[in-house]
Every structure is written in structure tokens, then in C-alpha cells.
Amino acid sequence: AQTVTQSQPEMSVQEAETVTLSCTYDTSESDYYLFWYKQPPSRQMILVIRQEAYKQQNATENRFSVNFQKAAKSFSLKISDSQLGDAAMYFCAYRTPGGATNKLIFGTGTLLAVQP
């Protein structure tokens, strides 16, 4: 079964600095998608970025980028120029390939604090 592991329960970053959140996963599939979701105090789940496993190029969305290492099954999120509004819980998620199932499997989350 696929699993997603986030080994950093909490992280802290100074405003305007860069922070990297770690995520590893386990799967026997070769094609899949990976996601980072942000959950602010309002508890809404907001998509931050996604990565297709078949793409070697790392995804980027403005200040957010990923470091996808398929062989190592690693998918870290880098937040550049951190802002106070980035403070939230961040969940890494794996999506099973199309077919019998297409659910998201989440990690346990990393709580990011941004210090002014």
C-alpha cells in the first residue's frame, strides 16, 4: 500500500527567508501524481502545487517550488521569500494512478510558523 511520510511535525522560518518542507512516499507504481496542500487556521484545504511523476522538471508556482527525486521517492516543498500568510499546516499527498482508485493519500502534515 502507498504511504506518505512527513518527518517534520513543525518548522519555523523568518519572514522573507526560504524554508524547505520534506516529504517521502512509498509506492510500487511508476506513474502517479504528488501534491502539496496548505491548510491555514480556517482549515480549508488549498492546493499549493502538484507534480507529475513522469515529468523530470520540478514544478514551480510563484514562490513555491518542489524538489522531486523519483528514485529516492522524495518530494520536498520549497517556499521562497516566506510571508506571514504562509503560516499554515502543509500536507503532502500522493494520488494513485487512474484505474480502480483515485483517492488522495495524505501525510501527517508539517505545521509552518512564519516569524516576523
Next chain:
Amino acid sequence: EPEVTQTPSHQVTQMGQEVILRCVPISNHLYFYWYRQILGQKVEFLVSFYNNEISEKSEIFDDQFSVERPDGSNFTLKIRSTKLEDSAMYFCASSRDRSSGNTIYFGEGSWLTVV
């Protein structure tokens, strides 16, 4: 931007009572989901729904739970007889189709407190 909407945002119910959580998925989406997040824990998949039937469910989704699409816009989760351990945030979500490439969009959640 289209979004998934959920009602109520917060509900308090007595143990043993029936609860219905409502969701309006994004209009051109065909797959619908419910996820659950117990306070302080990770988000867990409950059920996916397509073409008016359940396509997959987790072991959490037992006989106390049911889902329904009563009309062309609403998607509901019913808990028949609530237990204390059902207290959680329930997220409705939708996606355009079942392709892994299609993002699953979440609503803002319905916080259920069972007392």
C-alpha cells in the same frame, strides 16, 4: 474561480442522532469525495462517488455512513447514528474525472462535534 461549497460550517449534535452534511461540488466535475480529519490528525479518505454510485470506500466508511446525490447539484454525507469518535472536520471534494492528473478541489469543511 469555481469552488466546492459545504454546509453547515459547524454542527453540534447529540450522540445517536442522525447528521447530514451537504456539499455542492464544482459544476462540471463528475467525481465526488468525502474526506475526514480528526483534530490533530491527518486527512483520511472516506468515499468516492461517480455516476450515482460509490466507486470506492475506506474501512472507516461503515454501515453508519451513506452518500447520496439527491439532485443535479448537491452531494450529501449522512451519518445515521453519530458516535463521539465521529467528531471531526468533514471535507467534501470534487474532480473533473478520475484521471490522476486532475486536481481534487476541497471545500472549506464541515466541523462536526458529537456530544
